[in-house]
Amino acid sequence: MPDLDANTASSARDQASSNESSVDSGNPDLSPLDGGRWRPVSPGELLRKPVADSNEELDEDQREHRRTVQLERRQELEHKLKANPTDLDGFLELAAIYRSEHRPLEAKRLLQQATQIFPDDEGILFQLEEAILARSLQQYREVSDLASRLKTPEADRELERSRGDWAMRRIEVCRARLARDPSQIQLRLAMADAKFDAEMFEESFADAGHLLELDEFSPQAHFLRARCLLALGNDLPAMKELRAVALRRSVVAPESLRHASLKLLCELADKLSLQATGQQYEAHLKRLQATSTPSKS
Known part of the structure; x- marks a missing residue:
């Protein structure tokens, strides 16, 4: 997806993006999973579980046959559920077909109907949340593409609205899943990351702080806190968080x-005219680059 006009982001988001500009090329508004600039992939970005496209390894005749079979099965399930709307497995299978056809809105509507019949079923609720996330992400991608082509104030405003919706849907899903199962600690980092995307920098910073004592999440939490501080214009405290990621030996x-x-x-260090400190960081960076695992071509 083409890079978006920098004017579409808020001033706080622009500052955070400019501070990260050297990390790698790519769209700063997208997750690394979606082709964006490098940054740690958060659990929030892993909430989505896309239906695998098993058609990729098939030839055209096989793909056409599979599409025909799936169409027939979809129509069969649609008629069956109209006549017998108490088939739990039928709801889940039809929703999965809609998702595989990139129709998350239909999956969302179907699963909302299913929750009225099976309000306590965890599988239905989980898949409804997945469909909600998929629909919001689909809208965000569509609007991003439109804004990059039109470059108008109206398109930019719609992009901001869509970006905010994508962040808020992730926050809502994380909260709901944590309410059902507080042991899913990884969702706390996911929610903090989504709050950053929603420009709720203070809340994101505080939420990430609760994970600093957990070695599994500590580096990502420190890095997220640094991004929040950079977005708020607090460069020196951000450097402390970054040092905890780059130089900490215990984790x-x-x-x-x-x-x-x-x-x-x-x-x-260069921005703040900390010459000696900057030279130390450059030396650490050169040593890391010298020992880095070569990337696969």
């Missing part, structure tokens, strides 16, 4: 995350 962050943190530290 070693993933290599790519250390690399990103050191690059940001070098930029911030």
Whole structure:
């Protein structure tokens, strides 16, 4: 997807994006899973479980046959559920077909109907949340593409609305799942990441702070807190969070995350005229690059 006009983002988001500009090329408004600029993939971005496209390895005749079979099965299920709207497995199967056909709105409507009949079924509720997320993401992508082509104030406003909706839907789903099962700690980081995307920087910073003592999430939490501080214009406190990612020895962050943190530290040291400190960060970065695992071509 083409890069979006920088004027479409708010001033706070622009500042955060500019501070991360050297991390890697790519659209800063998209997740790495969606082709965007590198940053740690948060559990929030893994909430979506796209239906695998098993047609990719088939030839055209096989794909056409599969489409025909799926169409017949979809029509069969649609008629069956009209006559007998108490078939739990039928609801789930038809919703999965809609998702595989990139029709999350139909899946959402179907599953909302199913929740009226099976209000306590975890499977129905989970799939409804997935459909809600898929529909919101679909709208965001469509509007992003439109805004990149039209470049009008009206399209930019719609892009902001769509971006906000995508963030809020993720927050709502995380809250609902945590209410059902508080042990899903990874969703707390997912929700903090979504709050950052919603420009709720103070809340995102605080939520990420609750995860700092958990080694599994500590590096990502420190990095997210640094991004929040950068968005708020607090460069020196952000450097402290970045050092916890790049230089901490007790909990070693993933290599790519250390690399990103050191690059940001070098930029911030240069921005704040911290020459000696910047040289130390550059030395750390060079050592990391020298020992980095070569990327696969």
